[in-house]
Amino acid sequence: MTDEKARLSELRDEIDSLDQQIMKLISARAACAQEVAHVKMAANPGQDVFFYRPEREAQVLRRIKEENPGPLPAEEMARLFREIMSACLALEKPMHIAFLGPLGTFTQAAALKHFGHSVISVPMPAIDEVFREVESGSAHYGVVPVENSTEGMVNHTLDMFMSSPLKICxxxxLRIHHHLMVSPQFKDQEITRIYSHQQSFAQCRQWLDSHRAGIERITVSSNAEAARRASEEPGAAAIAGDM
Known part of the structure; x- marks a missing residue:
């Protein structure tokens, strides 16, 4: 065995050992989270217990970023811990998170970024329905768009906060990356129309004017709906995000 192969074998064995340690530590953390749930329920018999504490999560993630030794960036380390926290919280009680749908929107991406992937995300067709879902208790939290760096405030959301008892917690x-997409089965077809949400058209106006001038732009309710239509129609493209 060459020196290179021997060293690679040593490193892989070390990685396997570290993976075992990480798994044991995550399991220990999950067991501790379960014990927290048992203590809370014992202290509040017959009452609704709030397991998720946004201020506590923010405190933990802030500490993780400050104490991160590298080489992973602080944001990436925080993302990993958020997923661990999300999975541990789901052991206590899975959370239902209402968001402005449909599936695949930037609002869903924001919900998963904040709560992790171990929640039950519930798409709602309109902003006011997200509010109603939380107000009724059907969802624990709601995620709605508030501000866009190029198009400004989302007035519908602000109007709802004026009339709703819900508070921002x-x-x-979310950094937005738009993609011009066509279905693989139609990739050789000439693009004759582009579907997207009106805000995405506004954000991409300069690029579209330079590279796709004269092509019909059709506004739809969401970028996810735009992607769905483009996937089914020859000659159609969509502006949408990765999800």
Whole structure:
């Protein structure tokens, strides 16, 4: 065995050992989270117990970023811990999170970024329905768009906060990346129309004017709906995000 192969074998064995340690530590953390749930329920018999504490999660993630030794970036380390926290919280009680749908929207991406992938995300067709879902108790939290860096405030959301008893308890900043997409089965077809949400058209106006001038732009309710239509129609494209 060459020195290189021997060293690679040593490193892989070390990674396997570290993986075992990580798995044991995550399991220990999950067991501790379960014990927290048992203590809370014992202290509040017959009452609704709030397992998720956004201020506590923010405190933990802030500490993780500050104490991160590298080489992983602080944001990436925080993302990993958020998923661990999400999975541990789901052991206590899975949360239902209402968001402005349909599936695949940037609002869903924001919900998963904030709560992790171990929640039950519930798409709602309109912003006011997200509010109603939380107000009725059918969802624990709701995620709605508030501000767009290029198009400004989302007035419908602000109007709902004026009339709703709900309060903002967290903020998610999401970097938006748009893609012009066509279905693989229609990739050789000439693009004759583009579907997207009106805000995405506004954000991409300069690029579209330069590269796709004269092509019909059709506004739909969401970028996810745009992607669905483009996947079924020859000659159609969509502006949408990765999800």
């Amino acid at each position: 967290g903020e998610v900043q």
